[in-house]
Amino acid sequence: MNWSVKIGTVKGIEIRVHFTFLLIIVWAAAEGILRPGGGWSRVIFGVLSTCLLFVCVVLHELGHSLVTVHLGGRVRNITLLPIGGVAQMESLPDSPIAELAIAIAGPAVNFMIAAGLTIIALPMIRAEIPTDLLVATHSTRTWYILSAFVVRLLFRLLDGVDWRALLLYLLGANISLGMFNLLPAFPMDGGRVLRGLLGLGLSHLRATQIAIHIGQALAVALGFLGVLSANWMLVLVAVFIFISAGQEGQAVEARVILENLRVEQVLNRLVPRLSPLHSLAHVLDIASRSRQVNFPVMQGEQLVGVLTQDDVLAALHQYGAEVRVGRVMRRQFPTVRPTDTLLYAQQLIARSGVKALPVVDGGTVLGLVSLQDINAAYFSATPRPAR
Ligand SMILES: [Zn+2]
Incomplete structure (x- = not known):
């Protein structure tokens, strides 16, 4: 569970709001009430300005995301958190020009919003909205009185809201968002x-x-x-x-x-092969003797599944030690080739959630490469000062 709800989709990019974002709205409303001289108009001002500011933040992230997608990258979602928006990019185009275009798109959106708000702010006149307009649209008298009451109440509440201040607040916020992000x-x-x-x-x-x-x-x-x-x-x-x-x-x-490292340099060739008919108890026995925690599952010469440490623990918890490997193994998993880079393998692991991938060369299973293997290779390749 990731504590966020989807509020819409733009060009295949999900826009999500994190639950904690509600806290900020509640806080903005509470501040409106508790402040000296506060009241409903202040509450509305607080909630509205917070929501509109976050709309600008989403548009900023959409600026980055749409350019990313346009340049061939992939964006999973944009999540609205109390600290701001976060766009989850799955893959990014790999050139300096693309990075430049994607990076500049976000602040550019804020500057465009600021320009638009400036145009609106210049001739802004506080318009009085005539309630008689309702007479023309509603013939039933009761309905008219009721809606006139609701509309009057709404305007009474909104009347206290300082629209000019709201506009100037958003204008200033967008300029500073754009400038701050360009540091x-x-x-x-x-x-x-x-x-x-x-x-x-x-x-x-x-x-x-x-x-x-x-x-x-x-x-x-x-x-x-x-x-x-x-x-x-x-x-x-x-x-x-x-x-x-x-x-x-x-x-x-x-x-x-x-x-710069290849799968064949870290690939674990000694990993024991399992059969779908083995029981988990047998797997635990093999694991304790071989010190291996991830396994390919073979039916004869054919690769039919993968059983990772996570899968073993989850299956033990759910079914106990007597369950067969064939019932709890993963049947959907990506594979890598010995000549693939470790970066590719790591990205594949991150994307698929399978923490050990079979290494296959021309139909033959050579072994496994796991996240632990990749991390170990990374740490042995980086000289680090002792702590
Ligand atoms: Zn940005």
Whole structure:
């Protein structure tokens, strides 16, 4: 369960709202009531401004996502969290120009919204809506009185809402969202814009390293500025940027290392083969003797299933040790070839949720490659200082 509900789909991209987002709405409403001079109009202002701000955040993420899809990438969903929107990208186009276009699309949306709001704000006149309009549309008298009452009540409530303030709030919020995200530091969009620009002339790893250094230098400068001006929020943002930049560096480093290793270099050839007729008790016996936890399941020479450590534990819990492998094994699973990169294998594992993949070469099962094997290969390829 991921605690979010789907509210719509745009071009195959699900838009979801996380339950905790409701807390922010409740908080905005509560603030409207509790504030001195608060009332219904303040509650409506709080809830409306929060919802509209998050609509802008979703549009920002949609900007990134639609460009990603347009350039051949895949986006699973956009989830609205109290801290903002998160777009889950399944695959990204792999060129500096694509990265540049995708990164810049989000802030561009905010600037476009800000431009639109400016056009509306300039000639804004507070219009009075005449309630007599209702006479023409509703002939039944009771219905008229009832709807006139509801509409009057609605306008009484909305009348107190300061629409100009709401508009200016959204205008300011979109400008600052756009500007803040263009800070040239990971994980901001500006960091990706910078890397995309650097990537036009440098390798991905080198471009990332330089972008990280620039971002971290900027974070230090922001931190100083925050301390000097006693703006502790700015200091927190600076610390956040500094730490995230480092993590981005590690992620790219891992990517480059895994891209340069092949499945055949880590493939586990000694893994015992199971038959669908084996019982789980037998599997546990094999596991304790061979120290293996993931297995291919063979019927003669044919690969018919995979049984991973997770599957064994889940099956034991549900059926006990006497159940047959054929009943609890996975029948749907991807396979890899010995010449595939570990990065590809890792992505396939992440996408399919099967933590060990059979390695197949021309119909012959050579063994398995598991997430543990990939992690071990990664750690032995990275020299790390002892802790
Ligand atoms: Zn963005």
